[in-house]
Amino acid sequence: MVIGIGGISNAGKSHLARQIKNYFHKKKVCILCQDDYVFPKEKIPLIRDHIDWECPESIDFNRFHNVVLEKIELFDIVIIEGIFAFNFEATSKIMDKKLFLTLDQIFFFMRKNKDLRWGKEPDWYMEHIWDSHTRYCKENIPIDSLIIKAGKEVNMLNIIEFIQTDSVK
Numbered sequence: 688m689v690i691g692i693g694g695i696s697n698a699g700k701s702h703l704a705r706q707i708k709n710y711f712h713k714k715k716v717c718i719l720c721q722d723d724y725v726f727p728k729e730k731i732p733l734i735r736d737h738i739d740w741e742c743p744e745s746i747d748f749n750r751f752h753n754v755v756l757e758k759i760e761l762f763d764i765v766i767i768e769g770i771f772a773f774n775f776e777a778t779s780k781i782m783d784k785k786l787f788l789t790l791d792q793i794f795f796f797m798r799k800n801k802d803l804r805w806g807k808e809p810d811w812y813m814e815h816i817w818d819s820h821t822r823y824c825k826e827n828i829p830i831d832s833l834i835i836k837a838g839k840e841v842n843m844l845n846i847i848e849f850i851q852t853d854s855v856k
Contacts, residue, residue, distance in 0.1 A: 688764045688783045688784070691767045691786065693771070693828075694790065695820040696741070697798040697802055698837040699788055701718075701768060705718070708766065718766045719766065721751060724751040725740065726745060732745070735811070743771050743774050748774070759781070770820065770823075770824060773787075785833070790838050799813050
């Protein structure tokens with residue numbers, strides 16, 4: 688089974704992936720984070736002298752897809768998570784289940800202001816992240832996705848039920 692988790696930065700994709708992995712602890716589960724498949728910094732477009740991590744051109748989708756195919760052979764469940772989880776058609780097509788985390792703009796800014804993994808981001812860049820999310824992701828949510836409102840208590844029972852429900856790709 689291949690599960691895709693998409694949504695804006697700081698929506699809780701990695702956390703949800705770990706929760707799903709913990710639920711299926713009796714199976715062999717692999718989590719692949721799209722952030723681990725970005726191009727080298729010098730190959731990523733810039734915006735105002737800032738690396739633009741928020742555009743699809745920052746991800747090596749071919750390498751990521753090939754790793755997904757390798758992991759499908761080795762694991763019972765492969766969880767793919769990233770802001771552009773559904774942007775590469777070949778990878779999106781092999782997903783059995785798709786989860787999309789939405790986050791209100793106010794909650795996004797609150798969470799992003801607390802995220803200091805790469806240092807404090809300028810306000811203009813946080814606006815850019817939101818705009819990129821709207822352009823590349825929010826407008827392209829797969830219709831067969833379970834849409835999850837992040838920023839609230841997530842009902843894992845509903846998510847697990849969705850994952851375990853048989854459906855036709």
